[in-house]
Amino acid sequence: MGGVFSTLMRKIKNGEFVITGEIEPEKTTNIGEILEAAAKLKGYVVAVNITDNPQGFAYMSGLLPSFLIQEVVGLEVIYQVTCRDRNRLAIFSDLLAAGSVGIRNILALTGDHVVLGDVPQGKPVFDLDAAQLVWMIRRMVDEGVDPAGNPIDNPPKFHVGVAANPNANPLEPEILKLERKVSVGAEFVQTQVVYDIEVAKRFLDDVSYLKVPIIIGICPLKSVKMAKWLDEKCPGISIPKDLMEELIRAKERGGKQAIWEVNIEYFGDFIRELRRTTRAAGVHVMAVGMEELIPPIIERAGLVKEAIDWRTYIVNKISKVILPQK
Amino acid sequence: MIITTQKPLEEILNYLRPYRKIFIIGCGTCATECQTGGEKQVQEMKEKLEKEGFEVVGTGMIESPCDERLTRKFIRAQRKNGRALDDAEAVLVLACGAGVQVVAELLDKPVFPGLNTHFIGKVERIGRFYERCRACGECVLGETGGICPVTQCAKGLLNGPCGGMADGKCEVGGWTRPCAWVLIYERLKAMGRLDLFKKFRPPRDYSRKAGPGEVVWR
Ligand code: SF4
Ligand code: SF4
Numbered sequence: 001m002g003g004v005f006s007t008l009m010r011k012i013k014n015g016e017f018v019i020t021g022e023i024e025p026e027k028t029t030n031i032g033e034i035l036e037a038a039a040k041l042k043g044y045v046v047a048v049n050i051t052d053n054p055q056g057f058a059y060m061s062g063l064l065p066s067f068l069i070q071e072v073v074g075l076e077v078i079y080q081v082t083c084r085d086r087n088r089l090a091i092f093s094d095l096l097a098a099g100s101v102g103i104r105n106i107l108a109l110t111g112d113h114v115v116l117g118d119v120p121q122g123k124p125v126f127d128l129d130a131a132q133l134v135w136m137i138r139r140m141v142d143e144g145v146d147p148a149g150n151p152i153d154n155p156p157k158f159h160v161g162v163a164a165n166p167n168a169n170p171l172e173p174e175i176l177k178l179e180r181k182v183s184v185g186a187e188f189v190q191t192q193v194v195y196d197i198e199v200a201k202r203f204l205d206d207v208s209y210l211k212v213p214i215i216i217g218i219c220p221l222k223s224v225k226m227a228k229w230l231d232e233k234c235p236g237i238s239i240p241k242d243l244m245e246e247l248i249r250a251k252e253r254g255g256k257q258a259i260w261e262v263n264i265e266y267f268g269d270f271i272r273e274l275r276r277t278t279r280a281a282g283v284h285v286m287a288v289g290m291e292e293l294i295p296p297i298i299e300r301a302g303l304v305k306e307a308i309d310w311r312t313y314i315v316n317k318i319s320k321v322i323l324p325q326k
Numbered sequence: 327m328i329i330t331t332q333k334p335l336e337e338i339l340n341y342l343r344p345y346r347k348i349f350i351i352g353c354g355t356c357a358t359e360c361q362t363g364g365e366k367q368v369q370e371m372k373e374k375l376e377k378e379g380f381e382v383v384g385t386g387m388i389e390s391p392c393d394e395r396l397t398r399k400f401i402r403a404q405r406k407n408g409r410a411l412d413d414a415e416a417v418l419v420l421a422c423g424a425g426v427q428v429v430a431e432l433l434d435k436p437v438f439p440g441l442n443t444h445f446i447g448k449v450e451r452i453g454r455f456y457e458r459c460r461a462c463g464e465c466v467l468g469e470t471g472g473i474c475p476v477t478q479c480a481k482g483l484l485n486g487p488c489g490g491m492a493d494g495k496c497e498v499g500g501w502t503r504p505c506a507w508v509l510i511y512e513r514l515k516a517m518g519r520l521d522l523f524k525k526f527r528p529p530r531d532y533s534r535k536a537g538p539g540e541v542v543w544r
Contacts, residue, residue, distance in 0.1 A: 126481045132529045176524050
């Protein structure tokens with residue numbers, strides 16, 4: 001290992017507190033909307049994750065959006081790769097393509113099982129798991145070889161990250177698994193969503209021995225309904241009682257606007273505290289469809305943004321590069 | 327144990343409809359244990375087929391139809407003792423897929439399966455069978471506390487648990503079944519062998535599994 005190939009990694013290494021965002025290509029060919037969502041995050045996040053059929057849903061592949069977001073929007077991406085839908089050959093091929101167009105950050109994931117998604121009849125692949133994917137990527141980058149050891153002409157340059165779940169119960173196997181992933185070369189970690197800052201703090205302490213940068217995942221709550229659904233139906237996620245009560249009060253008081261204010265306050269303060277009191281490397285904000293929330297949250301957290309008039313920027317760029325949609 | 331269940335009668339009748347004289351063969355090992363192809367089930371099948379108008383010209387049990395030597399011996403004995411097997415227009419085998427195939431390889435007439443073959447598994451009691459082995463050819467049980475991740479982890483992961491685990495349960499099946507990798511962790515922890523849990527297992531070499539398996543050492 002050696003060398004720094006991405007802005008994300010450079011900032012992490014410099015000890016800057018990083019904010020990453022998330023973009024989800026969906027069941028659509030409207031690439032313009034995807035780019036516009038990414039453009040809303042530009043200037044507020046260092047890099048943006050491009051999901052790979054999240055929850056096993058059959059969506060647009062993340063590779064092309066990743067390329068275009070970097071080229072057209074000018075925002076660095078973290079290209080997510082799961083092991084659910086492709087075997088090692090297919091993943092390797094996509095990674096060569098990603099490397100060839102300057103994608104530099106990969107998030108290596110096992111992926112949710114096919115039966116959780118919207119085409120449950122498909123055959124799950126899992127030729128590799130997340131740790132083996134990290135291993136394969138490191139060999140591509142460090143040794144310049146494919147999974148069988150055959151040489152690559154002009155090997156790609158990637159930083160590889162992995163996921164971890166601070167809410168996991170039991171937690172110890174989760175931590176040992178992270179240790180295993182770090183031992184094969186994972187360079188950064190993005191966690192599942194955390195709502196309770198004490199959970200985040202405890203996790204950061206528990207894994208501090210691994211000396212790997214940890215980016216804590218957060219996800220704003222669009223509505224009381226969403227909060228209740230996560231709390232009740234999503235195993236492993238619980239919404240702190242205070243936050244839930246505040247959301248309910250906000251709903252009664254002023255509807256959507258008031259709920260957004262609760263989010264801005266809660267997550268702004270959450271980030272501020274993480275940044276001031278822990279060794280977290282940053283925060284990963286999963287605000288798909290709630291991109292407008294990110295600027296005020298980040299401002300409340302006291303982080304400076306690189307000022308940018310994204311709308312003018314994107315309209316100019318898109319109209320030049322992308323064919324008109326619809 | 328190879329776990330089998332009987333096919334729906336309708337499916338069996340569909341196979342046999344073009345023929346009239348049927349010979350039924352049962353399996354004295356796994357299918358007897360599963361109560362799908364034992365003597366009793368062979369007898370019951372005979373009665374069902376007769377009720378449907380077939381002539382069951384003979385029945386017989388092979389200790390293990392999957393063992394070519396035993397199946398040959400059975401066929402030889404049948405031919406010595408009478409003509410039933412030769413008279414039959416079709417043969418119905420109540421055994422696993424391997425047993426059916428060995429019979430089909432040795433007989434020059436239509437052979438049909440009466441069972442569906444599910445997996446290699448444990449018998450908790452009759453009617454409760456659980457998959458335990460996918461016959462992967464590179465057993466890792468020695469590193470996983472005797473719990474098979476290839477079979478019991480829904481994704482067959484060698485480096486689990488995955489992010490889908492919650493409260494010790496697996497995402498597949500809606501968090502009702504235990505996560506195999508949590509079971510492995512608990513077992514290895516109790517054994518004082520978490521070093522094995524932390525071990526990285528590189529990707530499998532599937533080239534060894536290309537084509538039908540053969541174990542030939544003599
Ligand atoms: S690892 Fe599992 S599937 Fe492979 S041989 Fe052992 S028990 Fe069977
Ligand atoms: S939850 Fe556990 S058993 Fe289920 S797929 Fe993940 S690692 Fe395997």
